[in-house]
Amino acid sequence: MKGVLVKDLYIARSNILVTIVSLIVLGFGLSFLLETSALLVLAPVASTTAVFISITSDAASKWNKNVIIMPVSRNRIIGEKFVLYILLALLGMLTALIPCLLLALFGADITPGSLCLYGSVGMSATLLAGGISLPCAYLFDPEKSQIVFMMSFMASTGIIAGLVLLINLFFPVKGNILLSFNIVLAISVVWFFASYRIAARVYRKRDIT
C-alpha cells in the first residue's frame, strides 16, 4: 500500500501545498469576519479534494488498470484511498489549527470548546461526504468523482442536520451541543469504515478496462 500512497502524495503534493497556504491565509482573513475556529469546518473538506484529483488522474493515465496487475490487492488499492482521505482530512485540521492557535495567543476569543465543536462538525461532514463519494467514484465514472464529491458534501450537511434533529428527540441538543456533535462524529466514523467495506466489495468484482 505504501507505494500507491507515495504515488498519490506525489500527485496531490502541489494541491496540498495550495490548500495549506489557502487555509492559513483564510484563517487570518476569517478572524475579521467571524470566529476563526469555524475554519475547522471547512479545512478537512477542502484538503480532501486531492483524493479525487488522484482518482481522476488514475483513470486518465490508466494507472488504475496498471496497478491491478501489480502485487497490490484490490482491497489495498481501495484502502489506500480511504487512508489518504483520512490523512488529508487530519492534515487540513492541523493546518487550520495554526491560525487559530496563533490568534488565540494574541488574545482572540478561541476556546477549546469551540475548537472541539467546529472540529467535530468538520470531521463529521468530511467523513460522511467521503463515505458517499469514495464508493461512488469506483461505482460510477471516476472522471466525475470531483463533482460527486461536491454533491456528497452537500448531502453530508443534510445528513448532519437530520442526525442532530434525531438526537434532539432523545435529549435537548442546545444544552448538550458538544456531546450531540460528538455522537454525529461517531456515526460518521462508523459510516466511513462501512463505506470502505462497500467500496472494496464493489471494486473486487469490477471489470477494469
Next chain:
Amino acid sequence: MANALRVSGLTKTYKDFVLDHVSFTVPSGSIVGLIGENGAGKSTTINAALGLIQKEDGTVTILEKEELDEDVKEQIGVVFDGSNYPEILSPRKLNRVMKHIYRTWDEQEWFRLLEQFSLPPDKQIKQFSKGMKMKLAISAAFSHHSRLLVLDEATSGLDPVVRDDILDMLLDFVQDEGHSILVSSHITSDLEKIADYIVFIHGGRVVFERPKDELAEKYGIVKCGAAQFDALDKSDIISYRRMDYEWQVLVSDRERIQERYPKAMVIPATIDEIMLLYVKGEGK
C-alpha cells in the same frame, strides 16, 4: 516443457461480443504472438487472463499457479498500449513508488535500463514521446525480474526504429529460458520477426495455434483462375477469396498442393495474408 501461461476455455460474454472458450499456452522460454483484427478479442483475452475483468468460465494458470496472487504478480510484467503511469511523475519518482510495490524491485537495474534507453530520470513522463513511454514501461517490467512478460498492442503507433529497438529488448529477454512473452499485436510483421508460436483469434475464438515456422514453411496461397479453382479438391482449401482477376486460396501444406496440382502457382503465405484470408475469405 513447462508452460508459463496456460489459458483453457476462457469465456466472457458482453452484449455484442463473446470470448468463446479461448485456449492456448505460452511455453516457457518462448514468445507467443496473439494476432487478430481489431475487436477480435485479443485484449479481452489478456484482460481476463490477468484478472482485470471477471471471467465467466475457464481456467488460467500462470507460472504453474491457478490463483493470481501477489507472488505470481511479482513475476509478471505487463505492458499496455501507452505508459499507464501517472504522467506527472518522473522515472526517478516512479522508482520510489515501484520499490514500495515490488519486493523484487531492482533499483540499480531500473537506472541501468534508463541509461541504456537514454531516458532522462528527472523529466516528467508527460514530456516523453510515445516510444520513450513504451521503453519506460518495458524497463519497469524488466526491473522486477519478471519471468512472464505480457504486451498488449504495445508496439502499435510506434515508428519502425523504436519498434525494432523494442523487439530487440524482447529477444534479449527470452535468451533466459525461464523467461516467456505473450505479445498481442495486429502488426504481424513484428511477430514474424520474434514469435515462436502464433495464436490467431477471430470473432472471440481461437482459429489456430501453431508454431510460426510451420506457418512460414507449410502454409501457402494458390493463385489461380476460375477453372483451376473448380478443379481443386475442396478438402485442401482452408479459405479462399475471389479477387478481380484471380482466386486466392489458402492451403495448409503448400508442397503437397504443388505436387497434386503442378500447374498451380503456389506461393508462401505471410501471417498477414493468412489472417486476411481467414477473416475475409470464404469456405472456412
